[in-house]
Amino acid sequence: MEPIEIFKRWFNEELKLSKARIPTAVCLSTVGIDNFPNARFVSFKEIFDNSFIITGPLNSRKGIEIENNDKVALTFWWTETERQIRIQGVATKISEGLAEKYFKERNVNSQAVSSICEQGNEIDNVEQLEKRVLEKVLEKSKITRPQNWSGFSIKPTRIEFMEFKKTRFHDRKLYEIVKGEWNIKQIQP
Template identity: 50%
Template sequence: MSLNPFQLFNKWYVKELDTSTSSLPSACCISTIGLDGYPNARFVSLKEVRDETFIITGPLQSRKGLEIEKSSKIAITFWWETTQRQIRIQGNATKITDDEAATYFDLRTKDSKIISIISKQGDTTKNIDTLKQKFSEAESTYESKNILKPKNWGGYAIQPIRIEFMEFKKSRFHQRTLFQLSNKEWTTTILQP
């Protein structure tokens, strides 16, 4: 086994991308410490692994963004059905630069960009039809125009301190390997199933 958890992650991720029938193989569960002290989890799309960090994006004023602003401690969980593998990550999130966020925003579909400018993610609404009307109006406005990243849209780089890889086995002797960062070096521990 590789002593570098990022090499192992990439190896597993490429395998999942090559074999998965899922429409969203990059989906992962992000868990934060809620503003009320309770854990809070939701699924997002991993944008990439870069410079030994995991990159996610979204509205900075969403509940997720507000929770990360209050506490940078975050967990990421991947479950890959096709390869029967799970990866659990704990670490600290820091905001990516505005230029980096703009680059990720440019990669979004036009519909996703429009939703990002008309919706305040997680806020209440009295009538969804009002948002649909705003969407239609924005569609017309931006028919032949580029949509720029809103100021409240950004992303986070999650620097892990702990990564656990688990490969499920029919025998129930699941293979579990824990990488922990200590003094800027990764140590490896085998965990019981």
Template identity: 65%
Template sequence: MKNSHTPIELFKKWFSEEEKLSKLSVPTAVCLSTIGLDGFPNSRFVSLKEIVKDSFIITTPLDSRKGAEIENNNKVALTFWWTETQRQIRIQGIATKIDKELAQKYFEERNLESQIVSLICQQGKEIDDIKILEKEIIQMSLTNPKIEMPKNWGGYSIEPIRIEFMEFRKTRFHDRKLYEMENNKWTLKQLQP
């Protein structure tokens, strides 16, 4: 099956079309799925930072649950659902840590509150009294400091091996196209709805 777009070009086209119509405050939200340390799948929403060299970039504390799961098994999935254009994109790929310079760039782009939370909080860890953390965050934000990137903060570059594009139709006869990386080239297959 022939198509004039690479999957990355098609992703960018679809993303641009959704972004123009979307009323969402976070149109870059994507569901990241990992294989849990207990063997169960684990999913959560993260923010897509950008696409670099045809790979999808996300950031996170590296010692968070998702960081530990990716370290254990770097096969991950991303799922986008775009309401305005009624489109879904599913990506399977291999996650590798981004370099420190790129992590630093993304950290500096975060607002002060997000930087402070990244510095003070241990994402996903249990706590007895959340008010203690709230006070620390408020206290630090009042001093308006320049926050250094925490040592545990970084991100991942997800190199896709499969990308499925689906356009929903009221008839339920959805248009589904699957790109797969085979021998360093993208192949394209039309899938049944």
């Protein structure tokens, strides 16, 4: 079975059991502009064209780091099924059409925050910023996607699946692209 199909099956199994408020959370790791690794949780949107989609501001730290070095990693940890999936791949900016689609799917509070806030920048008055966001929400008008809000398509080059076992003899399989084809290896726990 292809690794993308395994991912989809595992993801759906976890979603059916998950009690997490945000079951689509995934850890995105980038190489910082200072060459230190940088990790944060983002929301996984879907698999599109055999790539993993995440969204957010292009001028945020993650956006700047991906622009500087397109090699990224995603790590999924699923509590209910006791599985982990590690993905390494290359990130590219998604199309304007996809960015519009994902922005429209966001709730109004998320749209308002994205249209007003400059993610990761320092702020002196958080209450004033919160007031501006609330005013935007209360306007009840359509919120336009900011030009700096988009997303990334992460084309995997490696995917590792790990199923945890009570014996600690975890089952680990590593899929890697070799000469354009997925190659599978069983690796030690």
